[in-house]
Amino acid sequence: MRVAVTGATSDFGTAILPVLLDDPEIDGVLGLGRRPLRSSHPKLESVRMDIRDPKIEEVFRGCDAVVHLAFVVEEIRDKSITHDINLRGSRNVIDSAARAGVRRVVIASSINAYGPDLHPEPVDESVYPAGDPVRYYFHDKAEVEHYAEWWMQRHPGEMFISMLRPTYIVGPDFSNDGIDQLTGSVGAFPQADVAAYQFLHQRDMADAFHRATKQDLVGPFNLGPREWVPVRELAAMQGQKMFSVPEKPAIAIANLAFKLRLTPFSGQWVTAGEVVVDSTRLSEATGWAPTLTAREAAAVMILLQGKALLRADAVPSRHVACELAIEPASAFVGIDGRDVEHVQLPVEGGSVHLEVHDGVTAGGTVVIPAPIGLHARYLTSVATELVTHGVNVVLVDLPGHGLSTGRRGHALAGPVSLALIAAEDFARRRFGGVPRTVRFGPPEPAHTSFLPAVSRRIRPVNPDDGLLPRRVRHDGGLAELTAVGSVREAVDIVAGARLEA
Structure with a gap:
C-alpha cells in the first residue's frame, strides 16, 4: 500500500504517522503539510503543499488511500480563511483523490459535527450531523461530511469515503487550549452538573485510523470510549474548583476577551461539554476497541499536564494505563x-x-x-x-x-x-x-x-x-x-x- 496523509504535521498526524509507518504492508507514506515534518523514516516522504492546491491530484496519484487530517482547529480571527481551508480544501482533497484513482479516503471529522446540544443518551450515527452555523468548527466539520455524502451519492462505488468522528483526544502529542482549560485550577461550564467528555488516548485514535485506512468503509463512524467523565468528577480528580455559569453571559465575556486579545478562543468554544456518542458501529466494522477507559485517559491527560491526581480511585492501576502515562519517560530512558x-x-x-x-x-x-x-x-x-x-x-x-x-x-x-x-x-x-x-x-x-x-x-x-x-x-x-x-x-x-x- 501507499498512503498519503494531509495535515501530517498536526497533532493527529504526529500520532497517526508512526502507526502507518510500522505496518509492513504499507510500503510508503506521503506526509503533506505546510510545514516540514517533525520526523523522518525510510518509508516517509515529506511534501510541502496546501490542500487547496489543485496540483495535489498529482501527489495522490499512485496512492491506495488518503487520510485527510488537515483542518483549522485553533481559532483565527478571519473566519473566511478558516472556512476556505476547511471547506474548499476538503472538497479539493476528495475530488483530487477521486481523479487520481485513490481507492479510500479517511476523513478526520469530529463528534462536534453533531452540534453543541447535549443528548440524554449516547448518540449513534443515525443522528443527523447538524453542526452549528455560529460555531466555525462545528459548522465546518458537518459541512465536510455533507459534501462527502453528496459526492458518494453522485459517484456510487467509485471511491470509499469514511468519516471518523473522534471524541476528545489526549496524549503526549496533544496540546491545546481546551486541555489547558480542562486541567486549570478553575473550571467553568454552562450546565456543569450534566457536562461530560469522552476522553480517548491518541494510541486508540491512531489505531482506528490505521484500521480504516486498510478497509473499505463508507460513511460516518463515531470514535470514542464506552464511558464518559462528568466535568465535576474530572474536577474532583485533580482538585479543580468547578463552577456552573450561565451560557449567554459566558459567551459574551469570551467574545470580548477574544476581541481584546486576552484569550486565544472566543465564545464559539463555550459549550456545555460535548455530545456523548456510541461507537458500536466502528467496533463491529473493524474490530476496534479502546485500550483505555475514558477515566484512565482523563487521568493520563491530567498527569501529562504536570498536575496531581489527588484521589486514590483516580490514579491509573492497569498496566496499559500506567505505561501510557509514563510513555515520555520510557522513550527518554529507552x-x-x-x-x-x-x-x-x-x-x-x-x-x-x-x-x-x-x-x-x-x-x-x-x-x-x-x-x-x-x-x-x-x-x-x-x-x-x-x-x-x-x-x-x-x-x-x-x-x-x-x-x-x-x-x-x-x-x-x-x-x-x-x-x-x-x-x-x-x-x-x-x-x-x-x-x-x-x-x-x-x-x-x-x-x-x-x-x-x-x-x-x-x-x-x-x-x-x-x-x-x-x-x-x-x-x-x-x-x-x-x-x-x-x-x-x-x-x-x-x-x-x-x-x-
Missing part, C-alpha cells in the same frame, strides 16, 4: 516496561505507586524510592540489572511524584514515611524475608525537624515528561536511608541483610 508490574497501594490520604520487578530466585528484596523530582521509570534500568543478580526490586514513587497521589513535587517526611512503610509491607508479603530500603545517589544532609520544608525550582532531566515536577518541596524525609551509588553496593547490602536474618 525502556518499554513490558516486564514490570504496576501496583497501587492505598495509604492514608491517597495511593502510592510501586513498580515491581520479580527476581525469581531467593536473592533478597530491596525497596528503592525514586529520587525527589523523578519517578520510578528513571530507575527501571537499575532494577532490571538488580534482577539479573536474583534480587527482587520494588521501586516507589514518592507522594506527589510519578503515579502516586499528592500535590505535585511535594515529598514531606510524614507522607514519605507512610509510603515507604506500605512499600516495605508489600515487599514482605510478596517476596517474604526482610526487605532492605535504600536510596540511589549521594547521602542527603540531615534535616532538623523544627526547620521548614525546603521549596526550590528544578530543571527536569526530561522536559517532555509532564510527570516531572518543575518545583519540589521536601523536608529531608529520605535522609535516614542508606545511600548507594551502584548496583553492586545494593546487591551487597541485600546479601548482608539476608545473612543477618
Whole structure:
C-alpha cells in the first residue's frame, strides 16, 4: 500500500504517522503539510503543499488511500480563511483523490459535527450531523461530511469515503487550549452538573485510523470510549474548583476577551461539554476497541499536564494505563516496561505507586524510592540489572511524584514515611524475608525537624515528561536511608541483610 496523509504535521498526524509507518504492508507514506515534518523514516516522504492546491491530484496519484487530517482547529480571527481551508480544501482533497484513482479516503471529522446540544443518551450515527452555523468548527466539520455524502451519492462505488468522528483526544502529542482549560485550577461550564467528555488516548485514535485506512468503509463512524467523565468528577480528580455559569453571559465575556486579545478562543468554544456518542458501529466494522477507559485517559491527560491526581480511585492501576502515562519517560530512558508490574497501594490520604520487578530466585528484596523530582521509570534500568543478580526490586514513587497521589513535587517526611512503610509491607508479603530500603545517589544532609520544608525550582532531566515536577518541596524525609551509588553496593547490602536474618 501507499498512503498519503494531509495535515501530517498536526497533532493527529504526529500520532497517526508512526502507526502507518510500522505496518509492513504499507510500503510508503506521503506526509503533506505546510510545514516540514517533525520526523523522518525510510518509508516517509515529506511534501510541502496546501490542500487547496489543485496540483495535489498529482501527489495522490499512485496512492491506495488518503487520510485527510488537515483542518483549522485553533481559532483565527478571519473566519473566511478558516472556512476556505476547511471547506474548499476538503472538497479539493476528495475530488483530487477521486481523479487520481485513490481507492479510500479517511476523513478526520469530529463528534462536534453533531452540534453543541447535549443528548440524554449516547448518540449513534443515525443522528443527523447538524453542526452549528455560529460555531466555525462545528459548522465546518458537518459541512465536510455533507459534501462527502453528496459526492458518494453522485459517484456510487467509485471511491470509499469514511468519516471518523473522534471524541476528545489526549496524549503526549496533544496540546491545546481546551486541555489547558480542562486541567486549570478553575473550571467553568454552562450546565456543569450534566457536562461530560469522552476522553480517548491518541494510541486508540491512531489505531482506528490505521484500521480504516486498510478497509473499505463508507460513511460516518463515531470514535470514542464506552464511558464518559462528568466535568465535576474530572474536577474532583485533580482538585479543580468547578463552577456552573450561565451560557449567554459566558459567551459574551469570551467574545470580548477574544476581541481584546486576552484569550486565544472566543465564545464559539463555550459549550456545555460535548455530545456523548456510541461507537458500536466502528467496533463491529473493524474490530476496534479502546485500550483505555475514558477515566484512565482523563487521568493520563491530567498527569501529562504536570498536575496531581489527588484521589486514590483516580490514579491509573492497569498496566496499559500506567505505561501510557509514563510513555515520555520510557522513550527518554529507552525502556518499554513490558516486564514490570504496576501496583497501587492505598495509604492514608491517597495511593502510592510501586513498580515491581520479580527476581525469581531467593536473592533478597530491596525497596528503592525514586529520587525527589523523578519517578520510578528513571530507575527501571537499575532494577532490571538488580534482577539479573536474583534480587527482587520494588521501586516507589514518592507522594506527589510519578503515579502516586499528592500535590505535585511535594515529598514531606510524614507522607514519605507512610509510603515507604506500605512499600516495605508489600515487599514482605510478596517476596517474604526482610526487605532492605535504600536510596540511589549521594547521602542527603540531615534535616532538623523544627526547620521548614525546603521549596526550590528544578530543571527536569526530561522536559517532555509532564510527570516531572518543575518545583519540589521536601523536608529531608529520605535522609535516614542508606545511600548507594551502584548496583553492586545494593546487591551487597541485600546479601548482608539476608545473612543477618
